[in-house]
Amino acid sequence: MSNIQEKLAFTLTIDGKMINIAEKFSNMHHAQKSQEVYLNVLAILAFNFYCQCMEIETDLDKSYGLDGIMPHLINTATLFIKDKGLLECRPVIPKQEFCQIPSEVLSERIGYVVVEIDEDNRQARILGFVESVESEKLPLNQLDSLRDFLTYLHKLEPIKVKEYASNPAGIIENATNRINEEIVKLSKWFDGILDNGWEANLAIAKSISPVETSANQETGAAKFIHLKHPSEPLLLILRQTQLSSNEVEIVLRLYPASESIFLLDGIKMALQDDQDKIIPQLEKQSKASNWLQLKFKGNIGDKFGLKISLEEDSILEKFVV
Structure with a gap:
């Protein structure tokens, strides 16, 4: 040695x-x-x-x-x-x-x-x-x-960031706007109950605590997202920390889920309120990015949606805190 x-x-x-x-x-x-x-x-x-x-x-x-x-x-x-x-x-x-x-x-x-x-x-x-x-x-x-x-x-050859052509043949015609009407109940995650495609084997351990305090309970899970664009799947990760009996902090991250280092340029993730309106402060778009993040706080019972899109293709996931 x-x-x-x-x-x-x-x-x-x-x-x-x-x-x-x-x-x-x-x-x-x-x-x-x-x-x-x-x-x-x-x-x-x-x-x-x-x-x-x-x-x-x-x-x-x-x-x-x-x-x-x-x-x-x-x-x-x-x-x-x-x-x-x-x-x-x-x-x-x-x-x-x-x-x-x-x-x-x-x-x-x-x-x-x-x-x-x-x-x-x-x-x-x-x-x-x-x-x-x-x-x-x-x-x-x-x-x-x-x-x-x-x-x-x-x-070693430099990597190339994949770019999305403005109108690739066959993509716009096949584009869809998919809405998952089954609402994900985030409060159940603290009891270890995952649903709607969120994978238990990717769940973040509930015993993890923030740096500032050891009193807050935290949990999380991941889900693969497949846009209709013929590209790599995406990995959506949601982590939530219970700040009080009524308030939760939520972090959403979107990663490429295969061998690509970067997300395709132009992929968007945007938070919607309970009226399906996009919240401008909580909207991100990828450009030479290997992940996107949204971070916000909500109260028990709050409803929100997360829209993930690329050009005309989109998926909407719905949640209740």
């Missing part, structure tokens, strides 16, 4: 700012998940520091590991490299000989880097990288060097 480190490692100090960020995100999760998120965040921040030293442009806002919702759903530590794509930064602890690669990140990545997190000495060592993985167990002695990583990144 020491030979690997001498040959490949880039060592840096884990400073107080990194620790504070990692603690902030880990505190959003229950105890079992907290340490996983803590190490994932440190791995991302450590490799982001390396990228800064190498003048490689990154975007932390598009990095799934530094996201308030995605770590609830999957074990990911992803750093977005500008114009290249998503790079998985997997943490290990000292004396490990293998790195575990979660099954959910075995694909859709431009590569994998391994970062040793030494909490006792407050150091991070970037051990090396591989372009791809075929199993969930990666031997550290199979890592390529960081020099190889820089060569690989330089040769």
Whole structure:
């Protein structure tokens, strides 16, 4: 192991700012998940520091590991490299000989880097990288060097953001405006009852608490959305936090649900009131975006709709708080 480190490692100090960020995100999760998120965040921040030293442009806002919702759903530590794509930064602890690669990140990545997190000495060592993985167990002695990583990144073709043509043949004719009349009862989620296509296996654990307080109950779920446009499906995530006996904070996020990094340009998500009128302050449109978010508060019994659209094609989901 020491030979690997001498040959490949880039060592840096884990400073107080990194620790504070990692603690902030880990505190959003229950105890079992907290340490996983803590190490994932440190791995991302450590490799982001390396990228800064190498003048490689990154975007932390598009990095799934530094996201308030995605770590609830999957074990990911992803750093977005500008114009290249998503790079998985997997943490290990000292004396490990293998790195575990979660099954959910075995694909859709431009590569994998391994970062040793030494909490006792407050150091991070970037051990090396591989372009791809075929199993969930990666031997550290199979890592390529960081020099190889820089060569690989330089040769990697820039990603292309998919754009939606103004009038692609056959799309407008087939466009529909679908309304799901079955109202989703969000209050039931706090009792573990999901309905209307919201998947239980993607539900956010109810025991997760916000950073500010441990008294608020939180729950969430995800649903796949299929517009009629022949493109990748979308993943809609809804998280709600009970602020009081009568008030709930709701966060809605829309992600691409396949290997695409970005949403198609022009996809919109808009909140509607109980009269089916769009609320201007709660309307977002994608442009080189890998997710969209709406955040608002509601009272028990409030009704609202969420309209997801692309040109003439739309889907309307209805909810009651």
